[in-house]
Amino acid sequence: MECPNALRTTLLALFLILDLAAVCHGRLRYGFYNGKCGQQNVEAIVQSIVKNSFTTDPTIVAGLLRLQFHDCFVNGCDASILLDGPYSEKTASPNLSVFGYDLIDQIKVVLESVCPGVVSCADIIIAATRDASILAGVPPFQVQLGRRDGMVSLASLVNLPSPNIPVPTAIQFFQSKGLNPFDMVLLLGAHTVGICHCSTINDRLYNYMGTNKPDPSMNSSYMTIVQNNYCPKGQSNNNYVYLDDPSSAKSIDNSFYKQILNNKGILPIDQALALDGSTRWMVNLLANSTDFPSLFTQALVKLGRVEVLTAVPVVY
Ligand code: HEM
Missing domain, CATH: 1.10.520.10 (Peroxidase; domain 1)
Structure with missing residues (x-):
């Protein structure tokens, strides 16, 4: 009876020492810079x-x-x-x-x-x-x-994922950084803002897999809009198209998920999230909920913790 208690006390002490060491020398903290920059915030x-x-x-x-x-x-x-x-x-x-x-x-x-x-x-x-x-x-x-x-x-x-990466490989990629498939689907929701250069998707628009035809998985009316209004054939590589519905491409909202459910994804990986059985349910969930912005912040926080270096440990 004594032994487990003694063991537990030792483990607790060890945990506290390790935890204290982390607090002092090597852990991310809220308000880390409080008091470290004079009176400045x-x-x-x-x-x-x-x-x-x-x-x-x-x-x-x-x-x-x-x-x-x-x-x-x-x-x-x-x-x-x-x-x-x-x-x-x-x-x-x-x-x-x-x-x-x-x-x-x-x-x-x-x-x-x-x-x-x-x-x-x-x-x-x-x-x-x-x-x-x-x-x-x-x-x-x-x-x-x-x-x-x-x-x-x-x-x-x-070594960053290519826009043509298949969903299972993307999942493995994110898992190798400590992020789970749901984190991945949330983080790819960053494509709710911003643009893609036409050069990145030219093959999808005009020569899908060497067929000389557009990618049939894209909504055909949307394909025409992208081809005519954003990425005309043979135009400058500086042309771009919004990754999300242009009317919402400046705000972080769930319209990106609605867009890909309607087969209006621009990047192949974005569209694939809505087509692959392992992620489609998550896309559905996010497209039909108002929770995306707050869930996104949690995934962003996790991204910000990937393989961080913290303060140099002090050797006594
Ligand atoms: C499998 C993972 C991902 C792939 C393959 C990917 C790929 C791409 C590509 C090809 C572009 C277009 C770049 C261009 O043509 O200029 C892009 C844009 C963008 N990506 Fe990703 N991305 C991934 C994940 C992420 C993540 C996790 C974030 C952030 C959390 C992110 C944020 C963005 C943003 C905000 C843009 C728009 C940039 C702009 O407006 O200039 N992406 N991504």
Whole structure:
């Protein structure tokens, strides 16, 4: 009888020691920067700069969401996507159309001027994306901070899912980052904002699988609209089309799921979510509920925790 109790006490003590160590040296926390930047409120500074940027250009929401995804899925959420250099992540092809880098730089400059060397770029990405998402319609939510910036940034390490990825492979990809299939379907809901360059889907529009015909899985009237109004054959690669219904492409809402249920998905992976048996039920659920914005914030928080670096452990 004594032994289990003693064991339990030892385990509890061990747990508390480990937990305390984590609190002191290596855990994400709410209000991480409170009191670390003099009298300044770090998160309020980030929020006000994001708000200003959003006022002049609401597309920053899409820019930051994609930037966070591309940062977190390569070496974890460590801001390595921001590093410059001839072979850095920024130079990898999926990152060439990412934007929002300058806003993160701008925030970093302001924060460095008030408390040098305190706030990581990795945290700025997470806080700024949170603030932008709120401006685009999700309910206010908190994020834990305390990430450390990574020092390695190599284009050769950029292995992001292709828009043609089959759903089961995408599920495995997300699972390898600690995200479950529902997280994946929610996070792909980020495609409720933003655009896709026509070059990414030209084959779907004009030469599906070498047939010289459009992809028959797309709603045929919508296909005509996309072909005529957004991506005419042979036009510039800078042309683009909204990933969601154009009338709702600036707000984070569930119309993306309705769109793909109506076979109006733009990216093959988006459309596949509504066609694959393993994810269709989730798409149905989200298309018919008002819960998406708040569920999205939870999935975004999980994305922000992928393979983070936290403070360097202190060796006594
Ligand atoms: C299987 C996973 C994913 C694939 C294959 C994928 C692929 C793509 C592609 C091909 C584009 C169009 C890029 C362009 O033509 O400029 C795009 C845009 C976008 N993606 Fe994803 N994506 C995925 C997941 C995510 C996630 C998890 C997020 C964020 C949480 C995200 C956020 C965005 C946003 C906001 C845009 C619009 C960007 C803009 O307006 O410039 N994506 N994505």
